[in-house]
Every structure is written in structure tokens, then in C-alpha cells.
Amino acid sequence: MATEIAEIPAMIERQLTEGLEQYWQTGARWRTDNPHGFVTCARGTSDHAATFFKYMMETATGRPVASIGPSVASIHDTKLKLDGFVSLAFSQSGGSPDLVALQKATAKGGADTVAILNETQSPLGTASGTVLPVLAGPEKAVAATKSFVGMLVASLSLVAGYTNDVDLKMSLGSLPDLTRLVLESNWSHAITPVARASSIYCLGRGTSLAVAAEAALKLKETCRIHAEAYSAAELLHGPIVIADRKLAVLSFDSGLAASASVHAAETRLVNNGARVFSVNGRHGILPLNLPGGVTEPVLPILQAVAFYSFVETLSCLLGENPDAPEGLLKVTETV
Structure with missing residues (x-):
């Protein structure tokens, strides 16, 4: 991986x-x-x-x-x-x-x-x-x-x-060149809170919701950590009620039009006691090691690359095998 x-x-x-x-x-x-x-x-x-x-x-x-x-x-x-x-x-x-x-x-x-x-x-x-x-x-x-x-x-x-x-x-x-820069991003300060959380919310809106969904899947696949992805808007229609100090949040803000709603959701989560790590945002920032001004549409791609590097490291530190998680096959055939 x-x-x-x-x-x-x-x-x-x-x-x-x-x-x-x-x-x-x-x-x-x-x-x-x-x-x-x-x-x-x-x-x-x-x-x-x-x-x-x-x-x-x-x-x-x-x-x-x-x-x-x-x-x-x-x-x-x-x-x-x-x-x-x-x-x-x-x-x-x-x-x-x-x-x-x-x-x-x-x-x-x-x-x-x-x-x-x-x-x-x-x-x-x-x-x-x-x-x-x-x-x-x-x-x-x-x-x-x-x-x-x-x-x-x-x-x-x-x-x-x-x-x-x-x-x-x-x-x-x-x-x-931007993805090469992103691969040098350091998210080490999020490893312990994410590893110790009882559950993870992965937050996004618009194009960044795709990255949030992928992050939640990879946390389950490679780390055996329960994670769910939500739109910053959908979060407020129920799931926010279980947000407390036991919850960690990875928030993917793709910039521009969706930023205000993502930031508002982050603030609600922080007020509830959750540990929020925002990718290119305001709370518990996870840096992307990028020059300023990079926003939609390319930012979600860079967020995904940085997250992949983070989750592979986390998986290894947890003693898991990110290359071949137990119970999964490379080609899954369903009917």
C-alpha cells in the first residue's frame, strides 16, 4: 500500500x-x-x-x-x-x-x-x-x-x-508536483486521538464528501476502526447527538462554496466535546503542505493522497496489515 x-x-x-x-x-x-x-x-x-x-x-x-x-x-x-x-x-x-x-x-x-x-x-x-x-x-x-x-x-x-x-x-x-508535496504532510499529532477514539466521523460536503466516504472505508478496512462518513449538513439531521469526547472527527473542507457549512458543523462538534481534525480548515488542523490558494476542484484529490499516507502509517502502528486485511480479497465479486 x-x-x-x-x-x-x-x-x-x-x-x-x-x-x-x-x-x-x-x-x-x-x-x-x-x-x-x-x-x-x-x-x-x-x-x-x-x-x-x-x-x-x-x-x-x-x-x-x-x-x-x-x-x-x-x-x-x-x-x-x-x-x-x-x-x-x-x-x-x-x-x-x-x-x-x-x-x-x-x-x-x-x-x-x-x-x-x-x-x-x-x-x-x-x-x-x-x-x-x-x-x-x-x-x-x-x-x-x-x-x-x-x-x-x-x-x-x-x-x-x-x-x-x-x-x-x-x-x-x-x-x-502537488501530490509530491502532499506526501510530505505530517499528520502525526492525529494518530493517537484517532487510534483511541471509540468511533470516527469523516465529514465533507460536495466533492469532499467523496473523500470523507473513502476515508471512513479505509479506516475500517486497514485499521479495524469504526468510522462513518457524513455530509456536513446530514450530520445535523441526527448523527451529531452522539458526538462527545469519545468521538474523533476528520473533516475534509474542499474550500469555496461549501466551507461555511463545514466550518459550522466543525464548531458544533467541538462544542459537543469531539476531537476535530480539519484538513485545510480551522479546528485541529491537519496540514497538507501546500502553497496557498489551492481549492476546488483539485483539493479533494490532494486530501485523499494525504489521508492515504496517514492511514497506512496508522494501520502499521496498530499492528494491522494494510496490504492484505484479514477477510478481504483484492477482487470482490458480488451478485
């Missing part, structure tokens, strides 16, 4: 060299096709990448993006009606039968099928009309890291192509 995290800057460079134009052209084709909206097909870490795509595409274009549960097709055999939609699948392996079943069902329902895959020669790739390679290279650790980051980069590129946003496309060129 540590090796693969360290490979992220080089992977992004490879994407920019070998994949960017295909991502851009696919987005540009969508602009011409003018779809009604998008549906996504994914599980686990890849589903968190789909969440990032959702918020980026919806806020940039106004086109709705909705997740369809794979069981709708794989178990219930529902006949979908998706004329004028794009079905976008996200997967590292492309091997889970339920994802393949859903992608085939969306195609039968009239959708334009596209897949963002690390393993392009896979059943999900075969079921998709267009395959966009993540270009992460071999990923052997059970807990996916670089393929997730690669999916976020691909998502930004697709949105840039759809909106013809040349500035966004150019901003991707800074990511290799």
Missing part, C-alpha cells in the same frame, strides 16, 4: 500524457450529444469516485447524476429506461458480476455506456461501449489507493471536456 501511494504522482503524469486527450474527447462528445443526465455504476472505493464525479458534473453543467444500485439489474432484473442518458461505470478490476449486469442493463435501456477502469480487459470493459483507462498500473494491495485517485483525475478531465474548460484542463498539470 505504501509503495502504491508513493506511485500516485507518477501515475498522474502517465494519465496526463497517455489518457488526458481521450478523457477530454469523451467529455466533448457528451457536450455534443447533450444527454439528459448520467447514471453511475460502482461499488466500494470506486463508488466514492462516482460521488466525486456526481458533484463535479452536477455543479458544472446542471445535468443530474444518480447512482443505480447494481441489484436493480443483477437480482431484480429490472428493465431500465435510459434513452438519452450516459451510464458511467467505475471499477478497479471490472470483474464483479453485479456491475457487469447493471452495465448491460443500462445499455439495453438505451444508455450510452462508458467505463473508467484500471483493468480495461475485463468483463465490465467488454460490456461498455467506451472504455477509459485509469492507467494506475498493477495495484496489489487489497485497499485501492492510486486507482481511486486516478478515477478522480479522469472525472475532472471528463468534466473539463464537457464544459470546454481549458483552465481546468491546464490545472491538472500541477497535480504531479
